[in-house]
Amino acid sequence: MGINKEISKETARSRFRIAVVGTGGRAGSFLKYFSRNQDEGEIVGLCDKIPEKARLWAKLYKIQPKIFDDTEEMLSKSRPDALIVCTPDFAHVEPSVTGLNANIHVLCEKLMATTLEDCSKIIVAAEKSSAIFYLGFNLRHNPTYNTVHQLVSSSQLGSISTIEANEYYYEGKTYFQRWNRLREFGGGLWVTKACHDFDILNWLAGCSAQNIYATAGLSHYRPKANAARRCRDCSLKFDCPDFDDISYTANNELEETRKLIRLAEEKKGGEPSDLCLYSSNKDTIDNGIAVINYKNGIRATYTLNVIAARTTRQLRIVGSEGMLEADLEKATIECTERHTRRKINYDLKEMSKGGHGGADDRMIKDFLKACHTGEKPKSSWNEGRLAVQVSLAARKSSDTGEVIHLDAPT
Ligand SMILES: NC(=O)c1ccc[n+]([C@@H]2O[C@H](COP(=O)([O-])OP(=O)(O)OC[C@H]3O[C@@H](n4cnc5c(N)ncnc54)[C@H](O)[C@@H]3O)[C@@H](O)[C@H]2O)c1
Incomplete structure (x- = not known):
């Protein structure tokens, strides 16, 4: 399964409009690709529940996409040809289904979903859609x-x-x-x-x-005696090989962006970015x-x-x-x-x-090829499920x- 699709001339333009949802760590590899291969695709929309992360990536790669915190709004306002889904695993289903229902090609990061029920929801939408569903098994x-x-x-x-x-x-x-x-x-x-x-x-x-x-x-x-919840507060930090120093000085702009993206979560009241690997639940x-x-x-x-x-x-x-x-x-x-x-x-x-x-780069090229030609993706919903x-x-x-x-x- 993961059948060939008839691609309309409208969506088979040479310079694709790309939107990305979930602009954490993994999204960086897609943004880097399109910043280096601008003739292949233009990033027109970025969406994250913490939009500051999207803004940090846009600044690094000197791009001007519209930035959102809601996928549906991003799709209707930035009108992409393709959507790349980089949200955490449990949150793949909602943006994938929204994109497919709007006949927008979807590259969903592995894994397809964390339950077979969610896989089925994506499959139903993918079968009905005229767009490609590409499962990102980069290996x-x-x-x-x-x-x-x-x-x-x-x-x-x-x-x-x-x-x-x-x-x-x-x-x-x-x-x-x-x-x-x-x-x-x-x-x-x-x-x-x-x-x-x-x-x-x-x-x-x-x-x-x-x-x-x-x-x-x-x-x-496993829990370690005397380990604190956060590395920065931990009395064991001088001896712990897993000490995660979040106050490090970044060597370059990419490192600085990644650091700020990590810290954005806790600034918004999320978990500390240097949570102890041992005492974490x-x-x-x-x-x-x-x-x-x-x-x-x-x-x-x-x-x-x-x-x-x-x-x-x-x-x-x-x-x-x-x-x-x-x-x-x-x-x-x-x-x-x-x-x-x-x-x-x-x-x-x-x-x-x-x-x-x-x-990673080969997979993106293969996804674009599938979008342009309608050819069966190297991995789709059947392989994903x-x-x-x-x-x-x-x-x-x-x-x-x-x-x-x-x-x-x-
Ligand atoms: N193929 C690979 O080799 C590879 C490598 C790393 C990660 N991944 C996959 O990529 C995905 C993302 O992983 P990551 O490491 O970048 O995680 P991450 O936590 O760094 O990034 C996820 C981002 O999604 C945002 N987010 C969470 N829920 C959202 C929602 N409902 N709507 C919009 N944004 C939301 C978070 O704020 C965060 O910025 C995961 O599915 C992961 O399994 C794949």
């Missing part, structure tokens, strides 16, 4: 993962039996400090984070999952392992660990004709032919510059200790 556009997918689907490895995927994340501290530490807003780490990797596994397996077992816990980011995990059986017989495992010393994602895929080992941080793939042991190495470093190894379904099943399994059976269509 599909990463050169290493894209090459892995080509190698797997070209049958060079023969018939695949197992896939191991591992994610190690040092910067995972964000998952214990912000909205994404609470299931209510991000679904928990199995959902807000692992949805990326479950989507990649679904894509590589070329099939939907049959069942999943997962185990997970919060091993490290949370219902998430910091490590877990999932085992997935796919309907075509492929078995997959996925390890998620955000207490790691280095940040990377790794894949190991075993096929009847060869074995593939990939490292996303190093941007390398090694394939070993099974019977000859001959090795073929791919070094994709040159192609992997920029956000998420060059994936499948990833949410596996993510929620992993969470349920690690909560209950049960194997969860999925009933997604093959």
Whole structure:
């Protein structure tokens, strides 16, 4: 699903009018792209429940969009061709549906939504709309993962039996400090984070999952004796490796903007931006392992660990004709032919510059292409819903200790 659409000449203008809702951290990568590629799109509207954040981005990138705190008003007054949704995960549904109902193309950041009910609301609107619904699974556009997918689907490895995927994340501290530490807003780490990797596994397996077992816990980011609520007040700050100094002096304009955007929340009465990772209230995990059986017989495992010393994602895929080992941080793939042991190495470093190894810019280009041509997006509502379904099943399994059976269509 995520069908081709007839695009009217009216919306297929070469210089697109773009609006963005949710102008926090992630929105920055879209704004940077369009500030560097102005012939591809013009930012005409920015919306955030704290409009000061939008104003800070507009100042940094020297653009003059109209600024709003309400999506519907932004869409009617700034008349964009496309809407990019960068609100927190639980708040994707409302702007996506509003955009689709107005036949405005939507690029919705991963994950589609935190519940299957919200996914269904987006799907109903997307099916009715004449506009594109693009689900922002940027990792599909990463050169290493894209090459892995080509190698797997070209049958060079023969018939695949197992896939191991591992994610190690040092910067995972964000998952214990912000909205994404609470299931209510991000679904928990199995959902807000692992949805990326479950989507990649679904894509590589070329099939939907049959069942999943997962185990997970919060091993490290647990309450610490004497830790204060905010880093700035904490007596442990001189020894704590996670001390978050929000009074730092920014080295450049981008850093200064990001700092002011972080502080804007607490200025408006929100949570402190240097909330302690340990004493913060949370219902998430910091490590877990999932085992997935796919309907075509492929078995997959996925390890998620955000207490790691280095940040990377790794894949190991075993096929009847060869074995593939990939490292996303190093941007390398090694394939070993099974019977000859001959090795073929791919070094994709040159192609992997920029956000998420060059994936972010490639995804935006692919979205614009889909908007202009009506071609089926690389990922849309079907892929979005499948990833949410596996993510929620992993969470349920690690909560209950049960194997969860999925009933997604093959
Ligand atoms: N694809 C990726 O690699 C990637 C990376 C980071 C974040 N993300 C996704 O991007 C989204 C945003 O994440 P972030 O890290 O930028 O979060 P953030 O908190 O920095 O930004 C979210 C912004 O949305 C605003 N907001 C909240 N509710 C709103 C509403 N109802 N209407 C308008 N504005 C609202 C907040 O004020 C904030 O400025 C999330 O869905 C996240 O999962 C994706």
